Structures are given as C-alpha cells and as structure tokens.
Amino acid sequence: MQPPERVVDRGIDAIKRYFEALTDTEAILSSRIQVNLLGETEAGKTSLSLTLQTGRPTLTESADRTRVVEQRTWQYDQDIGFNINDFGGHGVYKIGHPIFISKRGLALITFALSKYDIENKAHYQLYIGNWIDKVQAQMPGIKMAIVGTHIDRDETYSEKCSIIKKQFEDHRQRKHKWYESQIKSIEKILNTDGIQTSMLQAYEDKKSKLMTSQHQVIDIHDDIFAVSSKTMEGIEELQNYLTTVARERVVVLPEMWVDAAKNIRIKKNEGFDNTLDWDKTQDIILQSASVSWREKNTSKEDLDLATCDILSFLAHRGDIIWFDSSPTLKKVVFHRQEVLTNVLKAVLNHDSDAVRLNLQETMRISELKAKKIHDDIVSRGIISREAMDCLCEPFSLSSTEADVMVELMQKLELCYQVQENPLVPSSISFHFPWLLTLEKQPELDEKWPGKVPTGSIQLTLQINFPYRCPEGIYEKLSVRQHKHLGLWKTKRIDWQDGVYAEFQGSQMQISRQERHQQHDPDISATDSIITIAVRGSRPKLSEMWSVLSRAHGDLMDIIKEDWPGASYDKFLVCPHCVNENPALFPSEAQNEGPEEVPSTGGFGEMAPMLFPGEILDLTRLPDGVSKPRHVPCVNTGVSILADLVYPPHLTMSWQEGVHNNRDKLKQYITEPCLFDIINVFIQERIFSYRESEEIKESPEKIAVFLDFLTKTPDRAHQILCEWLEEQGKTHILELIQ
Numbered sequence: 001m002q003p004p005e006r007v008v009d010r011g012i013d014a015i016k017r018y019f020e021a022l023t024d025t026e027a028i029l030s031s032r033i034q035v036n037l038l039g040e041t042e043a044g045k046t047s048l049s050l051t052l053q054t055g056r057p058t059l060t061e062s063a064d065r066t067r068v069v070e071q072r073t074w075q076y077d078q079d080i081g082f083n084i085n086d087f088g089g090h091g092v093y094k095i096g097h098p099i100f101i102s103k104r105g106l107a108l109i110t111f112a113l114s115k116y117d118i119e120n121k122a123h124y125q126l127y128i129g130n131w132i133d134k135v136q137a138q139m140p141g142i143k144m145a146i147v148g149t150h151i152d153r154d155e156t157y158s159e160k161c162s163i164i165k166k167q168f169e170d171h172r173q174r175k176h177k178w179y180e181s182q183i184k185s186i187e188k189i190l191n192t193d194g195i196q197t198s199m200l201q202a203y204e205d206k207k208s209k210l211m212t213s214q215h216q217v218i219d220i221h222d223d224i225f226a227v228s229s230k231t232m233e234g235i236e237e238l239q240n241y242l243t244t245v246a247r248e249r250v251v252v253l254p255e256m257w258v259d260a261a262k263n264i265r266i267k268k269n270e271g272f273d274n275t276l277d278w279d280k281t282q283d284i285i286l287q288s289a290s291v292s293w294r295e296k297n298t299s300k301e302d303l304d305l306a307t308c309d310i311l312s313f314l315a316h317r318g319d320i321i322w323f324d325s326s327p328t329l330k331k332v333v334f335h336r337q338e339v340l341t342n343v344l345k346a347v348l349n350h351d352s353d354a355v356r357l358n359l360q361e362t363m364r365i366s367e368l369k370a371k372k373i374h375d376d377i378v379s380r381g382i383i384s385r386e387a388m389d390c391l392c393e394p395f396s397l398s399s400t401e402a403d404v405m406v407e408l409m410q411k412l413e414l415c416y417q418v419q420e421n422p423l424v425p426s427s428i429s430f431h432f433p434w435l436l437t438l439e440k441q442p443e444l445d446e447k448w449p450g451k452v453p454t455g456s457i458q459l460t461l462q463i464n465f466p467y468r469c470p471e472g473i474y475e476k477l478s479v480r481q482h483k484h485l486g487l488w489k490t491k492r493i494d495w496q497d498g499v500y501a502e503f504q505g506s507q508m509q510i511s512r513q514e515r516h517q518q519h520d521p522d523i524s525a526t527d528s529i530i531t532i533a534v535r536g537s538r539p540k541l542s543e544m545w546s547v548l549s550r551a552h553g554d555l556m557d558i559i560k561e562d563w564p565g566a567s568y569d570k571f572l573v574c575p576h577c578v579n580e581n582p583a584l585f586p587s588e589a590q591n592e593g594p595e596e597v598p599s600t601g602g603f604g605e606m607a608p609m610l611f612p613g614e615i616l617d618l619t620r621l622p623d624g625v626s627k628p629r630h631v632p633c634v635n636t637g638v639s640i641l642a643d644l645v646y647p648p649h650l651t652m653s654w655q656e657g658v659h660n661n662r663d664k665l666k667q668y669i670t671e672p673c674l675f676d677i678i679n680v681f682i683q684e685r686i687f688s689y690r691e692s693e694e695i696k697e698s699p700e701k702i703a704v705f706l707d708f709l710t711k712t713p714d715r716a717h718q719i720l721c722e723w724l725e726e727q728g729k730t731h732i733l734e735l736i737q
C-alpha cells in the first residue's frame with residue numbers, strides 16, 4: 001500500500017520524495033484500476049463499458065469497427081475508480097495494446113454468449129482462446145476474466161457457461177501438455193548416450209525456460225461472468241468483482257497526486273488540447289500542491305522531479321500515456337489517448353482507398369504525385385515527411401506535436417527514418433514494415449539463390465512460435481535492423497515477409513513463414529517461423545556469427561520487451577543439411593497454402609538436424625567441458641566442424657586443436673610426409689627457406705614444425721587441410737582440422 005510499487009521501482013530518492021509529499025499534503029487511499037475490454041467485434045464491449053460508466057442499461061446502436069480504443073471512466077466511490085479501455089476492431093489494435101494496456105490493469109475477454117455455438121469447436125478459440133493466449137503472451141501475470149454478454153438473448157446461457165468453463169479448462173490443460181511434451185523431448189535428448197557434453201548446457205537452459213513458462217499461472221477468474229447490458233442482469237456481480245480487485249490494490253497517495261490526476265482528467269474531458277506540454281503539466285501539478293509543499297520545493301529541479309514522479313505513476317496506472325525514454329517525448333503528455341490512436345490509425349491505415357482519399361483531400365498536389373505517394377505507402381510502406389504531415393493534417397497537430405508523433409513512431413519501432421537522397425537533407429522518409437505489401441522481388445533470386453552457392457556457407461537460426469507469431473515481432477525486428485544497416489541503406493531490400501541485407505563480406509536474410517497445423521480438424525492452428533540466415537565464405541565465418549548473434553539478440557530483446565510470455569522454440573539448423581538440401585528453405589512459390597509440419601519445425605520427410613538455439617545464449621561452456629572441434633550431424637552421420645554450429649568463442653580454434661593433439665600428431669606425421677608439407681608451404685610462400693631449414697635440421701622436427709604451424713595465418717591451415725585431403729591422409733586431417 002505504501003509506497004506504491006511504481007514509486008519503489010524508481011528508487012530510493014523517489015521513495016524519499018513520496019514520503020516528503022505525504023508530510024505536506026494529506027494521505028489519500030486511492031485505487032484506480034485500468035479495465036481493458038478485449039474481444040471480437042460485436043462482442044458488446046462498448047455497451048458494457050457505457051453500462052458500467054453510467055450505471056444504467058445502455059446499448060450502442062451498432063458496432064463501431066473503426067474504433068481503436070475509447071476511454072471512459074467509472075467512479076465507484078471517492079476512493080475507487082476505473083479507467084475503462086474499450087478496444088475496437090481496427091487493425092491498429094495490434095500494435096496498440098502494449099501502448100495502452102498497463103500490466104497492472106485488468107483484461108476482460110468479452111464475447112456475445114448469444115452468438116457462441118458450443119457445437120462449433122472453433123468458437124472457443126476465436127472468441128476466447130486466442131485472446132487469452134495473446135494477452136498472456138504479452139502481459140504474463142495480468143489479471144483476466146471472461147465476460148459473456150447478450151444473456152437477455154439467450155435462455156440457455158447458464159448451461160453454455162458451464163460448457164465454456166470446461167473448454168477453458170481444456171485450453172489450460174492443452175497449454176500445460178504442450179509444455180510437458182516439449183520438456184519430455186528435451187529430456188529424451190538429454191538421456192541420449194552420444195550427446196555432446198558441450199551441448200548439454202544449451203539443452204538444460206532450454207528445459208528450464210520451458211519449465212518456468214509451464215508454471216506461469218494463468219491468472220484468470222474461475223467463473224465466467226454472464227451479463228446483459230440491456231437488462232443489467234449479471235452486471236452487479238461483475239461490478240463486485242471489479243471493486244474487490246480495486247480494494248485489494250488500494251494504495252496511499254499524497255493528496256497532491258490525487259488532485260493532479262483529477263485535474264488532468266478534467267483537461268481530458270474538456271478536450272481542448274491534443275496533448276499537455278511540460279509547462280501546462282507543471283501548472284496543473286503546482287495548482288494541486290499545498291502551499292507548504294510549494295514553499296519547500298522552489299527550484300526548477302524539485303518541480304521537474306515531482307512532475308516525473310507523478311507522471312510515471314499515472315502512466316503506469318494507465319491514466320495517461322507518457323514516455324520518459326527520450327528528452328523530446330518526455331515533454332509531452334498524452335492525456336487524451338484517442339489523439340494518439342487516431343494519428344496511428346491514419347498513418348497505419350491498410351485501407352488503400354482511404355489513404356488515397358485522405359491524400360487527395362489534404363494535399364494540394366498533382367494527381368501524378370499523389371499516386372506516387374500513395375503507391376509508396378501502400379506497397380513499399382514508405383511515407384515521406386510531406387505525406388506524413390498530410391496524413392496528420394486532420395488532427396490539427398502543432399509542429400511540436402507532429403515532431404513528437406514522428407519520434408514516438410520511431411521509438412515504438414513502427415518505422416525507421418531514411419534520408420532518401422544524401423544531397424537533399426529534407427528528403428526524409430519513414431519506412432513502415434507494417435505497411436509493406438510488396439512481394440519478393442525477382443532480383444533477390446540472384447542475390448540469394450535457393451541453393452547455397454558453392455564456396456559459401458549458411459548459418460541458419462529458426463524461431464518457431466507455436467500457434468501464430470505474436471503480432472509485430474517480425475516488423476519490429478525488421479525496424480531494429482536499421483540501426484546496423486543505416487549507413488548502407490542501399491544494401492537492404494524489403495518485401496512483405498522478409499528483408500535481405502548485405503554487410504561487408506556477408507549477406508543476411510530474415511524471413512517469416514506461416515504453417516497451418518491440423519492436429520484437430522476443428523481447430524486450425526497456425527505456427528509461425530522466423531528464420532534468420534547468414535551467408536558468406538569460410539574466412540568470413542567469424543563476422544557471419546556476429547551478424548547472426550546480433551539479429552538473434554535483437555529478436556530476444558523484442559520478445560522480452562513486448563511478449564515476455566510468448567512460447568517459442570529456437571534451433572540452429574545443421575549447416576550440412578542446409579547445404580545438402582535446398583528444399584529445406586522453400587521459395588515463396590512453395591510457401592503458398594497450408595502445409596503439415598512436425599512441431600519441431602521439421603520440413604516434410606527429410607527433417608534437418610536441429611541443434612538447440614540456446615547455444616547462442618551461452619557465453620561460455622560449463623566448467624570442465626572442453627570446446628568441441630567437431631559435432632556429428634545425426635541425420636547423415638557426417639562430422640561437421642563445430643564452428644559452423646557454435647559461435648567462435650565456444651569452439652576450439654584449429655591452433656588449440658593442434659596443441660591438444662600434439663602427441664598424436666608427432667606420432668602420425670612421418671618425416672617424408674613432413675618434408676612434403678614443408679615443400680608445399682615453401683611453394684605457397686608460407687615458410688621461408690631459412691624457416692624450412694630450421695625445421696629440417698632440428699632433432700625435434702615435428703614439434704618445431706607444429707610450433708611454426710600454429711603461428712602461421714589461417715590460410716596456411718586451410719592449405720594444409722586441403723593437401724592432406726588430396727593425399728588421403730585423413731587420420732592426420734582429423735587431428736589438425
């Protein structure tokens with residue numbers, strides 16, 4: 001209760017300021033809970049939100065599918081209030097939730113009981129299951145409840161609710177079982193005799209991650225609330241639940257904080273300003289403070305700190321949207337969330353005709369130019385600064401607000417900024433992967449052919465998301481690559497489901513695929529796969545690993561930030577299998593249509609060998625485990641060089657290998673063989689004549705040769721390996737490789 005969690009998160013100074021504020025103003029018991037109404041269209045969300053707000057039966061005339069989020073408040077009593085977020089069916093909700101939903105809020109999964117057909121198994125997944133999975137993945141631990149509306153239209157609602165409860169229990173069990181089967185399959189691998197000790201840690205990490213997720217409680221209220229916004233039946237039970245939760249979460253706040261929140265709400269209801277700037281916000285805070293507080297906190301710094309304390313608390317609770325992550329964003333408070341959603345909706349509009357209309361209405365430009373701008377937006381996902389201003393025009397944003405919106409879109413990683421013409425500083429445009437509809441361009445078949453070109457190697461990481469990829473992960477990953485690629489914009493090619501990029505010495509392709517799984521004919525689930533592949537030549541291997549590890553790190557960070565509860569599995573695909581079987585990575589044409597695949601992410605009949613992707617998380621191998629030089633490909637029995645499966649810091653370098661096998665090499669390399677090698681090295685200008693003589697004249701010829709060898713560049717090692725292979729001296733090759 002005291003101090004609130006958010007204050008504690010901000011550290012000891014914030015706690016001190018909180019208690020100081022309490023000495024100057026009264027302590028108020030307060031609870032304001034954010035209630036998020038989620039669900040399919042026509043679920044009855046708006047009617048329920050209005051009914052809760054007014055306390056009277058209220059029905060909307062019809063559903064409003066264009067709404068992103070509408071906010072209402074319901075004041076239960078002096079201490080307890082609710083901020084209700086009523087989410088609509090507009091596509092922007094996909095990115096909207098993390099901005100609008102507070103982890104401390106409540107999510108009500110709403111559906112119309114009258115439409116729910118218990119005979120139709122797909123209904124559970126559509127109306128309830130998918131929503132639970134989504135919320136759970138995005139905000140693990142958030143309190144949830146299921147609410148069935150329209151009971152006045154359904155006499156059998158109570159029997160239906162008992163069946164839905166059972167379906168919900170099955171859903172919980174299914175999730176549990178999925179984790180269990182994944183854990184079992186790892187345990188099976190762990191119990192296999194031949195498992196590489198170096199691989200053990202990666203499998204153990206994978207298992208423990210799965211076990212944590214499995215035990216994550218789905219905090220959902222056991223009963224299903226059945227309500228009618230027409231007759232008010234069941235509304236009281238729902239209200240009681242909400243107020244009980246609110247009472248459990250009462251906190252003690254300084255009166256000035258409560259007053260500041262109230263005054264911000266008044267500004268919101270007045271609806272004059274799109275946003276509150278820093279000065280206006282501080283005026284509100286000063287108005288809310290007592291004389292004694294004002295006398296004690298006279299400096300600008302005192303007021304700035306108090307402003308941040310209060311805004312941070314209110315943003316965490318879901319009263320306002322405020323980001324303190326950049327100096328520009330910090331200065332603006334989004335107290336009317338609809339302003340932000342409307343701008344996002346205008347910019348991220350997938351309706352091509354609406355975009356065209358908007359451009360024609362607001363821009364005084366030729367039809368030809370409008371067409372080009374329109375095509376850029378709807379197919380290439382590119383919005384010029386000029387077009388951005390015009391899309392925002394209907395909202396009468398000030399220039400600061402427009403700048404803030406643009407910065408916010410970049411901060412949220414909805415887009416990245418590109419200067420299209422290096423000579424024209426104003427030729428700025430914003431690239432939104434969300435808007436891309438372009439198919440893969442044919443020129444990419446040349447740059448990235450289906451089969452790995454001779455002389456190249458491919459490192460491949462696959463991340464499999466069972467039951468659909470959480471929305472926006474791929475797009476955000478694509479945007480995040482810009483910070484590594486920024487300077488080489490021309491080397492990046494984007495299409496709807498992928499991005500190709502060229503780095504110095506290597507190429508990368510990130511792509512996504514969807515695969516339908518038909519475990520149960522009634523429940524069609526879709527698995528998603530994000531593949532990060534890097535190609536290059538062997539000498540560039542270490543750079544290739546850096547590129548792969550960086551993209552992997554980006555993806556893991558995004559999952560941690562936005563979808564901490566998402567289930568996924570990651571694998572490093574055996575480079576040998578990739579090389580042998582280009583069909584493992586089907587071209588776009590082959591991607592069409594549903595395809596049945598095993599949940600391990602296999603590829604039809606011949607599944608590639610998959611190594612645990614957790615290898616990429618290892619910073620070092622466990623104590624006592626020596627770095628591997630080779631790993632077996634179980635599929636083919638071929639021995640693969642470990643540096644194709646492990647990042648360089650985890651593998652044994654060839655020099656370490658030579659050192660470790662020194663005694664055996666001294667035994668196997670005969671004098672004539674040594675002389676032949678020396679000749680090759682002289683021809684290749686690796687050894688000088690003097691060096692070769694030094695070796696030949698030494699009583700410990702082989703030992704001296706090996707010492708010389710480990711000091712030579714990698715090229716010498718490569719030449720030696722090739723020569724040994726040509727000569728069929730595989731017993732030496734294996735020790736040296």
Ligand SMILES: Nc1nc2c(ncn2[C@@H]2O[C@H](COP(=O)(O)OP(=O)(O)OP(=O)(O)O)[C@@H](O)[C@H]2O)c(=O)[nH]1
Nearest residue numbers: 041042043044045046047059060063064150228229
């Ligand atoms: N009889 C009856 N009709 C309801 C009830 N709740 C909503 N409706 C009607 O169902 C339709 C959809 O209701 P809304 O509240 O707009 O649904 P929504 O979930 O907000 O819909 P979207 O805007 O598409 O997200 C409207 O015609 C409402 O009048 C209810 O409990 N009983």
